[in-house]
Amino acid sequence: MSSIFSKIVAGEIPSHKIAETDQYLAFLDVFPCAVGHTLVIPKKEIDYIFDLDDELYTGLMQFAKQIEPAIRKAIPCKRIGIAVVGLEVPHAHVHLIPMNSMSDMNFNNKLKISQEELAEIAAKIRSFL
Template sequence: MSKQSDCLFCKIARKEINAYEIYRDKAMVAFLDIAPIRPGHVQIIPLEHYAYFDDLPTDLAASMMQLGQRIAKVQKQICYVDRVALLFTGGDIPHAHAHLVPMHEKTDITSRRYIAEENITFCSTPRASGEELSAMAERLAQALGQKGVFLPNQV
């Protein structure tokens, strides 16, 4: 697959857009979500453009899962949680990506679709500050043995 010029995640992969990276290799990059469900929420993307999870080559999907397991072990320690959710949602951005969310509550990743009550107002998760993201990215990257991790000056 090729990179897409207007794809947000392709731009992150090419370092055209700043991201709080915690891991990068020749096939994928992991970075902090700027509007995290919980602190330490990480996304893993392939460097090449694949629109959805089922488009990924099997070996790349397996590598993303292996990296997810590695990151989850670090998240458990750093975020003081017993479990981490791994999700391939296929939602907002058509570039295959996995979310790793430290689970503080069992409802941290519950979809709005399951709520049966009416007249409920939802809001987006707030954007984390640059300081919060930098500190978390440095801790996760260090625990993963990453050196020279790209941290933006501003987001």
């Protein structure tokens, strides 16, 4: 069965895309820890990040690194935190989370942001790519 992320890649579920290549996709988390919380995934569905082959893993991290400056410019913060948890969706992914304190990476404390606000945040981040 396809993961929710594979359904996003296939266009079956809408998302607030930040950037996309043939192999990778970055989009806003709809249940963010902080405003601008972005998920970066390989389009190929592989459950565990350390099961990615070296090329796909390295490419994922390079793609995330290209997205980070745009998030940092769009969302005032001290830095962008990176996390790989991998328990909530069986599809390898990286979290890029704007941070001003450690509590901004609390995965048990999710923000409620409207679809309209998410669209505005995504547009603002994309404007810095």
